[in-house]
Amino acid sequence: MRKRKGAGRPTIADVANKAGVSTITVSRALRDPAKVSDHLRRKINNAVRKLNYVPHSHASALASRRSNIIGVIVPSLTNNVFAESLRAIYDGFGQGAFQIQLGNSRYVADEEERLVRAFLGQRPSAMIVAGTDQTDVTRDLLENAECPVVQIMDMGDDPIDMMVGFSHFEGGRAAGRHLVQQGYKRIGFLGARMDPRSHRRLAGFKEAVQSGGRYDPDLIMTTTVSSSVSLGAELIGQLRKRRPDLDAVFCNNDDMALGALFGCQKAGLSIPEDIGIIGFNDLEMMAAAHPSLTSIRTDRYGIGTHTVEMIRSVLDGKMPDQKIVDLGFELQVRQSTSRTAKA
Amino acid sequence: MRKRKGAGRPTIADVANKAGVSTITVSRALRDPAKVSDHLRRKINNAVRKLNYVPHSHASALASRRSNIIGVIVPSLTNNVFAESLRAIYDGFGQGAFQIQLGNSRYVADEEERLVRAFLGQRPSAMIVAGTDQTDVTRDLLENAECPVVQIMDMGDDPIDMMVGFSHFEGGRAAGRHLVQQGYKRIGFLGARMDPRSHRRLAGFKEAVQSGGRYDPDLIMTTTVSSSVSLGAELIGQLRKRRPDLDAVFCNNDDMALGALFGCQKAGLSIPEDIGIIGFNDLEMMAAAHPSLTSIRTDRYGIGTHTVEMIRSVLDGKMPDQKIVDLGFELQVRQSTSRTAKA
DNA sequence: TAACATTATGTTAGCGCTAACATCGTCAAT
DNA sequence: ATTGACGATGTTAGCGCTAACATAATGTTA
Numbered sequence: 233m234r235k236r237k238g239a240g241r242p243t244i245a246d247v248a249n250k251a252g253v254s255t256i257t258v259s260r261a262l263r264d265p266a267k268v269s270d271h272l273r274r275k276i277n278n279a280v281r282k283l284n285y286v287p288h289s290h291a292s293a294l295a296s297r298r299s300n301i302i303g304v305i306v307p308s309l310t311n312n313v314f315a316e317s318l319r320a321i322y323d324g325f326g327q328g329a330f331q332i333q334l335g336n337s338r339y340v341a342d343e344e345e346r347l348v349r350a351f352l353g354q355r356p357s358a359m360i361v362a363g364t365d366q367t368d369v370t371r372d373l374l375e376n377a378e379c380p381v382v383q384i385m386d387m388g389d390d391p392i393d394m395m396v397g398f399s400h401f402e403g404g405r406a407a408g409r410h411l412v413q414q415g416y417k418r419i420g421f422l423g424a425r426m427d428p429r430s431h432r433r434l435a436g437f438k439e440a441v442q443s444g445g446r447y448d449p450d451l452i453m454t455t456t457v458s459s460s461v462s463l464g465a466e467l468i469g470q471l472r473k474r475r476p477d478l479d480a481v482f483c484n485n486d487d488m489a490l491g492a493l494f495g496c497q498k499a500g501l502s503i504p505e506d507i508g509i510i511g512f513n514d515l516e517m518m519a520a521a522h523p524s525l526t527s528i529r530t531d532r533y534g535i536g537t538h539t540v541e542m543i544r545s546v547l548d549g550k551m552p553d554q555k556i557v558d559l560g561f562e563l564q565v566r567q568s569t570s571r572t573a574k575a
Numbered sequence: 576m577r578k579r580k581g582a583g584r585p586t587i588a589d590v591a592n593k594a595g596v597s598t599i600t601v602s603r604a605l606r607d608p609a610k611v612s613d614h615l616r617r618k619i620n621n622a623v624r625k626l627n628y629v630p631h632s633h634a635s636a637l638a639s640r641r642s643n644i645i646g647v648i649v650p651s652l653t654n655n656v657f658a659e660s661l662r663a664i665y666d667g668f669g670q671g672a673f674q675i676q677l678g679n680s681r682y683v684a685d686e687e688e689r690l691v692r693a694f695l696g697q698r699p700s701a702m703i704v705a706g707t708d709q710t711d712v713t714r715d716l717l718e719n720a721e722c723p724v725v726q727i728m729d730m731g732d733d734p735i736d737m738m739v740g741f742s743h744f745e746g747g748r749a750a751g752r753h754l755v756q757q758g759y760k761r762i763g764f765l766g767a768r769m770d771p772r773s774h775r776r777l778a779g780f781k782e783a784v785q786s787g788g789r790y791d792p793d794l795i796m797t798t799t800v801s802s803s804v805s806l807g808a809e810l811i812g813q814l815r816k817r818r819p820d821l822d823a824v825f826c827n828n829d830d831m832a833l834g835a836l837f838g839c840q841k842a843g844l845s846i847p848e849d850i851g852i853i854g855f856n857d858l859e860m861m862a863a864a865h866p867s868l869t870s871i872r873t874d875r876y877g878i879g880t881h882t883v884e885m886i887r888s889v890l891d892g893k894m895p896d897q898k899i900v901d902l903g904f905e906l907q908v909r910q911s912t913s914r915t916a917k918a
Numbered sequence: 919t920a921a922c923a924t925t926a927t928g929t930t931a932g933c934g935c936t937a938a939c940a941t942c943g944t945c946a947a948t
Numbered sequence: 949a950t951t952g953a954c955g956a957t958g959t960t961a962g963c964g965c966t967a968a969c970a971t972a973a974t975g976t977t978a
Contacts, residue, residue, distance in 0.1 A: 241721065243934055254958050259936060284719055289696040290642065291934035293633040294963045309665065310658040319652050322679045331693065334677045336665045350674065353632040376627055378584065461860035497865040517804035522840040586964055597928050602966060634964035637933045
């Protein structure tokens with residue numbers, strides 16, 4: 233209500249004073265009410281309300297040597313895929329005593345390093361980072377962090393500490409294999425942004441079409457521009473200009489796939505007869521599209537949930553069942569690749 | 576990897592010791608290197624590296640009474656609209672000394688209140704909250720926060736402190752007016768989630784169609800379920816079942832509009848002849864869709880940018896030019912409402 | 919050379935909170 | 949009564965850092 237000039241914000245001592253108790257009693261009343269008698273608790277709560285007291289979390293963290301901060305670093309805020317894992321993390325931690333500190337590395341490894349350094353300065357209770365492509369220094373910092381560390385969204389056999397995700401290589405391979413099996417002959421790849429995970433998808437895809445005898449590097453089109461629906465429409469146009477005989481395309485994510493769909497529709501092609509399209513991640517819109525779009529379903533929310541569980545168990549002193557959790561993926565076949573196979 | 580008992584992590588005193596200087600010199604060397612001689616700075620930096628020292632930001636915040644934390648509370652992480660404003664905020668603050676603390680209120684006012692309380696406990700340098708529909712307690716807390724506060728994404732004449740956004744009422748009205756002008760007769764509304772901003776869009780829409788003599792409450796369909804492309808497809812189906820004569824629809828956001836497009840296409844309708852569709856926000860995909868989708872373009876990224884600017888100037892001691900910034904919106908007419916007007 | 923800036927470093931005293939121990943009353947079981 | 953157990957509250961001593969003021973070491977001016 234009223235600002236006390238000069239004096240700054242009310243402290244626990246002001247509350248204690250007003251309630252006629254010691255500071256530690258106020259501290260207890262706020263953190264563990266059962267430890268304080270009804271009588272005092274009521275007085276303290278009144279004082280808190282009257283003074284508009286909010287405990288100073290930095291002081292608390294310093295004194296208790298516990299920060300209750302969970303640091304999370306993702307490469308993008310607008311990419312739905314990370315947003316969904318994030319949502320699971322917020323759902324899992326948000327309600328309790330934990331604060332989540334979110335960083336955006338924008339796909340830049342040095343930026344990630346900077347953020348890790350800054351986050352570790354808060355002595356977080358746990359750290360969550362996306363991917364497995366950290367710089368050596370970042371790895372080193374995290375290995376010495378003295379808190380649980382989870383790498384999410386990717387797979388590997390050398391985790392910093394723990395890992396939850398799926399294999400992008402295998403996902404890409406499944407996509408390639410599917411297109412081969414559907415009898416497509418000139419199978420292309422459309423890749424935007426091309427972060428390390430996209431590269432692994434491409435590698436898996438390559439292996440699959442190669443072993444199906446359909447590999448043609450001329451049909452692979454990538455860019456470092458970030459992905460979008462418009463870009464998908466644009467790139468499919470370019471690729472078809474270069475190779476009008478293209479008859480299927482694996483897009484490195486669903487936005488690109490949706491864009492490819494629109495681009496083809498504008499060109500008057502029919503899907504899946506003239507051209508097959510498959511995306512990656514299986515965002516909710518893929519099933520609703522017309523025609524519905526085939527994709528590789530990944531469990532982004534599950535990744536977040538698992539991550540929370542693992543961190544919780546480590547913080548509770550239990551070892552998690554396994555340090556590496558592969559949540560896999562699932563090929564969702566839909567109309568966009570469901571043509572009756574041609575000779 | 577995990578050390579536990581005993582020494583704990585190195586402190587500034589350990590560094591000072593190793594470098595043979597006092598703690599304050601280390602503190603200065605790290606925060607303002609120019610204040611320390613080359614000779615000592617080198618020794619200190621070596622010690623820091625050897626000990627893997629990371630300053631403890633809570634202790635620093637406590638001692639300096641500055642937290643360099645910017646608290647941001649949004650109702651959704653997966654909604655692209657907030658994600659883009661957030662991105663601008665991260666772009667604007669991320670590089671510097673500020674840390675962004677992000678909270679997810681999930682469209683629940685009490686959750687927002689809880690978060691505000693928690694965030695204020697960190698004595699943030701500034702607070703950013705979405706919307707203008709805070710609880711009384713939240714308002715009160717923020718008014719007494721002793722830091723700049725910006726409400727984003729909405730308009731109003733009674734800001735807690737500052738405000739950057741646009742009028743959802745006017746946006747909705749523009750959408751309604753457009754459909755009337757295009758000669759549509761039975762104009763519906765499809766609304767998911769229906770948070771306060773969506774209600775204002777609906778109110779504006781209502782006024783426009785009413786004044787065009789086209790208001791029919793039976794054509795309004797809303798739900799509290801959160802919006803998605805599938806839901807748009809689903810709801811347009813329900814609405815058309817109820818009112819097969821529906822000939823235009825304003826969707827409360829672009830996901831719903833895209834879903835409505837797909838739903839209509841599945842039903843064999845042609846857009847915009849049989850039915851006109853308009854969305855809200857003008858996400859990137861709207862222009863790429865086939866047919867391209869009319870929408871109300873809003874400047875989410877700009878909202879973030881402006882917010883950062885305003886906070887920066889207040890923190891620098893300058894008053895911002897204006898406390899309320901209305902960034903407006905722009906009707907983007909595309910194919911989905913561009914039919915040759917019928918009698 | 920005295921008198922005084924200026925720069926580089928150190929000393930002291932907290933910031934606001936909580937862990938750990940100390941104290942005090944109360945009550946049940948001797 | 950005596951003992952001890954227990955729950956409620958208080959006292960003390962920091963947590964790791966930095967503001968503010970000292971002090972030392974050097975340069976500058978007349």
